[in-house]
Amino acid sequence: MIAPAPPRLLFLDLRQQGDGAMPPVAGLEPISPSLGNNCNKATNALAVFVAIDGDAAYADWRKRLHPLCPRAFPHVILLAPYDPALARKVMADDAADCCAIDDLERMELIAARLERRRDPDSEDGREASEAMLYVRMQTAVDMLPSPLFMKDRNGRYIACNKAFEDYIGQSRDAILGATVFDVAPADLARIYARADQALMTQGGKQSYEAQVRYADGSYHDVIFYKSVFYAATGEADGISGTMLDISERKQLEKQLEIAASTDFLTGINNLRTFYELAGQEFRRFSRNGGDLSLVVIDLDHFKQTNDRLGHAAGDEALRLFVAAVQGSLRDQDIFARxxxxEFRLLLPGTDLTGAILVAERIRLAVARLQVSSPGGSVHLSISAGVCCCLPGDESLDAVIRRADAELYRAKAAGRNRVYSPQTPQ
Ligand SMILES: Nc1nc2c(ncn2[C@@H]2O[C@H](COP(=O)(O)OP(=O)(O)OP(=O)(O)O)[C@@H](O)[C@H]2O)c(=O)[nH]1
Structure with missing residues (x-):
């Protein structure tokens, strides 16, 4: 394992004027002002000496100062020139110390005191390593792509990571101390608060899927994992939680579901879905009676269409046919390849006469269709067999067999026609 580099005393020069010279203090290392924006990432820094030459430079430092810095990496303000009012101000904020940039003796003493933070057995060292651990933990959770949060027993956020800030659309400073009512729309906040309350009461863990809206307006499918944590007294002390983004998996599941239930070429139901949906309708018919009819449809001489115009034109013919049928369907009708x-059309709430009318309408619509290719063009036609479910029918297959028999008769009679049990022999 590679040993971590020894912690360093860094020098950051933010003076707006001056020669940029670093005070000759042992162990002090310059860092570029551009790196100064990321001083919290310098996890092997012991402290940062910041040279400023007035209020503007100090304001620049405050902008750069990461909220974690004062705890983990004390900063010492070096004033050039010394300004007592500014010195008081920086000490009232969170500077570890402050002195004139040319007061080398004082700077040596400050550095020596900060050096004690290297000794893990000293109080300063313990505080430094605790603060360092905190920063490392925070840095680690900030690197995780899943939002993480902790709330105390009153529902106030006490910790979160960068991904949670992005989700909420507010900075950690704004989130910590707030409740869900401060960061989420009221209707959602009520739901979250109720779920948290239930979890605090029952204890243990909770996980559920939900759709959430990120601050950037995007919606994500997520699984929430929440868990109660306990105080030393054994009382529930708060909740920690994370959200795992499962949007991609959900999307894939939807695509697979569509692929498994529809016909790839035409986009309508496949045979499996037909049996599923038609089976439900048939069971309803068996229980409650009513009208339920079936039309089976087959394109005429389709092999010739393929042979003359090519398979691609044949595919196009199938799509044109499907579009023509869809134009005359109601919501409850079940259409499948x-x-x-060969296609099937189940018509709930439709008696034989009505089903014959629907089939005739489709036959006439298809007869107007023409497919073309460089090889020529062909007029389409269909034959259809129609029948209705009867009270004695034991299964849907029995009904399909009757409709198939009518289709066979229509083909045998010359095609481009609709046959049903009412059609004379
Ligand atoms: N282009 C295309 N052709 C298909 C597809 N699936 C099946 N076919 C063709 O459809 C034709 C069906 O022909 P047949 O069942 O012999 O019947 P037909 O030529 O329509 O004759 P009749 O039904 O007796 O009028 C065959 O040539 C199959 O290769 C498809 O997805 N695309």
């Missing part, structure tokens, strides 16, 4: 050029 049974395979090849």
């Amino acid at each position: 049974a395979g090849g050029d």
